[in-house]
Amino acid sequence: xxxxxxxxxxxxxxxxxxxxxxxxxxxxxxxxxxxxxxxxxxxxxxxxxxxxxxxxxxxxxxxxxxxxxxxxxxxxxxxxxxxxxxxxxxxxxxxxxxxxxxxxxxxxxxxxxxxxxxxxxxxxxxxxxxxxxxxxxxxxxxxxxxxxxxxxxxxxxxxxxxxxxxxxxxxxxxxxxxxxxxxxxxxxxxxxxxxxxxxxxxxxxxxxxx
Numbered sequence: 001x002x003x004x005x006x007x008x009x010x011x012x013x014x015x016x017x018x019x020x021x022x023x024x025x026x027x028x029x030x031x032x033x034x035x036x037x038x039x040x041x042x043x044x045x046x047x048x049x050x051x052x053x054x055x056x057x058x059x060x061x062x063x064x065x066x067x068x069x070x071x072x073x074x075x076x077x078x079x080x081x082x083x084x085x086x087x088x089x090x091x092x093x094x095x096x097x098x099x100x101x102x103x104x105x106x107x108x109x110x111x112x113x114x115x116x117x118x119x120x121x122x123x124x125x126x127x128x129x130x131x132x133x134x135x136x137x138x139x140x141x142x143x144x145x146x147x148x149x150x151x152x153x154x155x156x157x158x159x160x161x162x163x164x165x166x167x168x169x170x171x172x173x174x175x176x177x178x179x180x181x182x183x184x185x186x187x188x189x190x191x192x193x194x195x196x197x198x199x200x201x202x203x204x205x206x207x208x209x210x
Contacts, residue, residue: 026064029054030078033071034117041126042072076134079118080142083111084149091153098207100157101199105192108177109184122182136182146174158203169202 032054036045047068051058065071087104094100112119121131135142150170158166177195185191200207 022064025056025060026074029056029061029064029071030075033075034079037075037131038116038120038125041120041128042130043128044126047071072131073134075117076121076131077141077145079115080135081145082115083108083118084142084146087146088149088153091150091157097154097157097203098200098205100153101205102192102196105177105195105199109180109188109192109195111181112184135178139178143171143174143178146178147171150174154203161203165202169199172202173199 029050033045033050036049036053047058047061050056050071051061061071065074086107090103090107091097091100094103112122118135119125120128121135124132147167147170150173151166154161154166154170155163173195176198180188180191180195197207199205
């Protein structure tokens with residue numbers, strides 16, 4: 001006897017559609033907030049402005065983000081995650097770990113060049129430093145996500161290294177790289193080279209002579 005097909009879970013489809021809508025709303029608001037903060041500075045952006053520009057009600061903004069500080073935290077995390085994703089992809093696509101580290105570090109150190117919002121925050125455009133602490137003194141959540149990504153990528157390339165070694169190397173490299181992003185060296189390529197040598201030494205990776 002053929003068993004009956006499984007019954008759909010009540011509300012499952014509705015829950016999925018609701019989450020999809022919430023994700024789309026969140027993305028729209030963050031893109032709007034990124035543009036507004038870049039053009040005018042975050043201190044001048046009001047919740048009412050974001051609601052109007054994004055076509056999202058203030059009540060919906062409050063449900064998803066809470067308040068303006070909640071939007072700020074989500075916005076900086078969203079932009080940082082873009083960099084983290086690009087770095088992770090570079091590590092996966094590289095023919096070997098040495099090359100992957102070099103490409104990944106170049107992406108990270110020069111992140112502000114491809115993301116106007118990050119450049120505006122780090123350079124305090126419009127005299128606005130409101131969001132800067134989220135990339136400096138309050139950067140622990142970003143460091144944690146970047147460290148997790150890097151540890152995972154390193155483990156796939158160096159499976160025999162002890163977990164503690166991989167974790168320590170990832171932590172040091174992430175913090176050093178973020179330091180160069182927030183306080184850039186006058187010679188970015190030299191900074192990348194130093195970070196690359198450091199990462200390779202920590203992971204016992206042979207460095208190809210320049």
